[in-house]
Amino acid sequence: MSRFKDLQKNLFGGTTSNARQFGMIFTLLAIVLLFQFLTADKIGVGFGDGLTLRSDNLIALFQQNSYILILAIGMLMVIVAGHIDLSVGSVAAFVGILVAKSMADWSLPWPVAILFGLALGAAIGAWQGFWVAYIGVPAFIVTLAGMLLFRGANQFVGNADTIPVPPGFQKIGGGFLPEVGPDTGYNNLTLLLGLAACVAVVWRELQSRRTRKEMNAEPAPMWVSVIRMAIMVGVLVFVTLRFAGGRVGTSFPISGLILVVLVIAYGFYTRNTAGGRHIYAVGGNSRAAELSGVKLRRVNFFVMMNMSVLAALAGMIFVARSAASGPQDGLSWELDAIAAVFIGGAAVSGGIGTISGSIVGGLVMAVLNNGLQLLGVGTDRVQIIKGLVLLLAVALDVYNKSQGRFSIIGSITRPFRREASAEPASSSAAGSEPAKTTVAG
Amino acid sequence: MRNFFGKSVAVGAIAMLALTACGSGRDGDDKSGSGGEAAKGFAANSLIGVALPAKTSENWVLAGDLFTNGLKEAGFQSDVQYAGASTTVADQQAQITAMVTKGAKVIVIGATDAAQLATQVSAAHNAGAKVIAYDRLILNTPDLDYYVAFDNFKVGQLQGQALLDGMKKKKASGPYTVELFAGSPDDNNATVFFNGAMDVLKPEIDKGNVVVGSGQKDFKTIAIQGWKAEGAQARMDQLLTSTYGSKTIDGVLSPNDTLARAIIQSIKSRNKPVPVVTGQDSEVESIKSIMKGEQYMTINKDTRNLVKETINMVKSLQAGTEPQINDTKSYNNNTKVVPTYLLPPVAVTKDNAAEAYASDPKLAPLTK
Incomplete structure (x- = not known):
């Protein structure tokens, strides 16, 4: 039994948010496998031939959702700081139409147009950040105004037209890693990317063991580390081969690559830098944070501005994938992004949440959407199901917290823990361990 | 530790290489092969995907039911x-991609935004599926195979003509005061309807026989985003306030029934006499309105026939024969002229309603 406890404690992480996050990862895996089974069953083939995990579907899944996941990164930081941003869809649409127009009317080269779009996002973000941070208008109101303002601006500029964008620009949303090197039967760059990810996972695991040893903390048993690495490397190898082995001409999407880079960069920023921790401090208790020297206004200004820059990027990626900017771009994207963040374990009151958790939350919604579509379930019923999932995921978390227990995994393994209940249940909630390794991207 | 690190990297690399070596299931690019495949057709029980816009009008709901039943009957x-x-747009993109994944042989698309589906249509084409644009032409892609629709320019002409006839019936001579409405600017058809109607109305406007009360004649100004009823009602409310305080309005060019009823609603709420209002789609509520003498006309574009023709196309593709086409020059989607099958629309007023809907089980009783 103690081995099981070891495994439970060390494999899934000890702190509340880590445990919640691993719970979400298992939920995600369960949903993926469920849909793999259901789609295979529906078309009458073996489990391995189900549609969900097929190369083309995984690729499509990433392409379709990368823009929402990018929004979720920014939204997580906004929500952790205790705010909300309702304007992201409108900002994305406004930037999208201006970028499309800049290429069509002023014949701006597409790389310049992308920079122009990002600068525009920064300007819009500075505008919203100014009202939130320096005037003190609640972000809900500022961004509600922004939602109307930039939706209107989108229609004013675009005249409700659909404006096509050039093929070069389409690459950032619809492009793939190119085919280079010898013919291995797979996309070589995707293989390299996967290999790099495997090495990173192993390196991080070993690094964290070394740190714990240096701090004279008891590292997790070696066999737990090995199992953990084996699972992660196994999943990575599988996913890499799926992405690399799609139809010739397709591979890991460029938009997915942008997403991965952002997840790693922002993950590092929020976890390991002073600036990132300040966001959590402000969200947890802004008064206390201010008294301990955190520049409140600067943090608030930054998260709002950052959100709009990411919204601009998301808008451009969507326009690129759609090959045109249209009047309905961005409608209710904010809701998808907010849902992803809360499913991923962020607290409504601020101060709690992780980037990787939000990405997993976004993926849960994406896989649900995709799987139900593959099964031929209509959008009306899909929306009902997604609504219920959002409510249940957050309700379960709230309930578990009020019971002093943690997360899904905690409740699954509760019967086992009771027998060996040397430690009180509440001790697990306090961050009894230093920052654990989390799964990167 | 370092040793272990080195080992695990090696194991990972070897595992990946080993898996790489044992043959990949990568399919070739189907682009070259699809021509030959078309000649052969495909299995009779293949999957056919149908992606339709949001359920904003009865027409799309009916079309969906007809497709479900018709394709089932055809096996x-x-x-x-x-x-x-x-x-809407993101949903439709995802749905079409899912259909491609499921291996649909033909994908019929009623586009929500005609210009934002090029990527998905190309993906379908590359996977060997045939793509038929249903009712709305998909723009900017060379990979669209066929287009099936009612002759929409003709629809506009019929609306324009009916508007003139209707006003003449009520008031023997002009000048007649009218207002113009058009459909959603992201729907390619909206422009075609409007151009068709103006083909008939423009000469009369130039002669001064027909006057646009507000002076708003530009498509962008009169278009109603998303074909939304509340949009049309709001615009009519504003026109009544700005232009028709004391004047009366003789006629309104409305592109479809949903907008027509919204316009009539607006006029009735001001206690003004209902002018001649055109429509399209033969919606139940509008047929009732026509029989009551409020809305003047609608267009019968029998969805049954359109769906039937589309399914006939699918059947021909299945058998490996060339589907029936009757227009190979009018519909250019900016990259190619799309082979098209056009069906003729019919104008319906109170006078010919009974005859026009005789074969329609839902509408026929309303015309008695």
Whole structure:
């Protein structure tokens, strides 16, 4: 039994948010496998031939959702700081139409147009950040105004037209890693990317063991580390081969690559830098944070501005994938992004949440959407199901917290823990361990 | 530790290489092969995907039901999907991609935004599926195979003509005061309807026989985003306030029934006499309105026939024969002229309603 406890404690992480996050990862895996089974069953083939995990579907899944996941990164930081941003869809649409127009009317080269779009996002973000941070208008109101303002601006500029964008620009949303090197039967760059990810996972695991040893903390048993690495490397190898082995001409999407880079960069920023921790401090208790020297206004200004820059990027990626900017771009994207963040374990009151958790939350919604579509379930019923999932995921978390227990995994393994209940249940909630390794991207 | 690190990297690399070596299931690019495949057709029980816009009018709901039943009768498996109410374009993109994944042989698309589906249509084409644009032409892609629709320019002409005839019936001579409405600017058809109507109305306007009360004649100004009823009602409210305080209005060019009823609603709420209002789509509520003498006309574009022709096309493709086409020059989607099958629309007023809907089980009783 103690081995099981070891495994439970060390494999899934000890702190509340880590445990919640691993719970979400298992939920995600369960949903993926469920849909793999259901789609295979529906078309009458073996489990391995189900549609969900097929190369083309995984690729499509990433392409379709990368823009929402990018929004979720920014939204997580906004929500952790205790705010909300309702304007992201409108900002994305406004930037999208201006970028499309800049290429069509002023014949701006597409790389310049992308920079122009990002600068525009920064300007819009500075505008919203100014009202939130320096005037003190609640972000809900500022961004509600922004939602109307930039939706209107989108229609004013675009005249409700659909404006096509050039093929070069389409690459950032619809492009793939190119085919280079010898013919291995797979996309070589995707293989390299996967290999790099495997090495990173192993390196991080070993690094964290070394740190714990240096701090004279008891590292997790070696066999737990090995199992953990084996699972992660196994999943990575599988996913890499799926992405690399799609139809010739397709591979890991460029938009997915942008997403991965952002997840790693922002993950590092929020976890390991002073600036990132300040966001959590402000969200947890802004008064206390201010008294301990955190520049409140600067943090608030930054998260709002950052959100709009990411919204601009998301808008451009969507326009690129759609090959045109249209009047309905961005409608209710904010809701998808907010849902992803809360499913991923962020607290409504601020101060709690992780980037990787939000990405997993976004993926849960994406896989649900995709799987139900593959099964031929209509959008009306899909929306009902997604609504219920959002409510249940957050309700379960709230309930578990009020019971002093943690997360899904905690409740699954509760019967086992009771027998060996040397430690009180509440001790697990306090961050009894230093920052654990989390799964990167 | 370092040793272990080195080992695990090696193991990972070897595992990946080993898996790489044992043959990949990568399919070739189907682009070259699809021509030959078309000649052969495909299995009779193949999956046919149908992606339709959000359920904003009765017409699309009816079309969905007809596709589901019709494809089933023809022996195909069908997957009929509607876009959601709010995220229409993204939904439709995802649905079409899912159909491609499921291996649909033909994908019929009623586009929500005609210019934002090029990527998905190309993906379908590359996977060997045939793509038929249903009712709305998909723009900017060379990979669209066929287009099937009612002759929409003709629809506009019929609306314009009916507007003139209707006003003449009420008031023997002009000048007649009218207002113009058009459909959603992201729907390619909206422009075609309007141009058709103006083809008839423009000469009369130039002669001064027909006057646009507000002076708003530009498509962008009179278009109603998303074909939304509340949009048309709001615009009519504003026109009545700005232009028709004391004047009376003789006629309104409305592109479809939903907008027509919204316009009539607006006029009735001001206690003004209902002018001649055109429509399109033969919606139940509008037929009732026509029989009551409020809305003047609608267009019968029998969805049954359109769906039937589309399914006939699918059947020909299945058998490996060339589908029936009757227009190979009018519909250019900016990259190619799309082979098209056009069906003729019919104008319906109170006078010929009974005859026009005789074969329609839902509408026929309303015309008695």
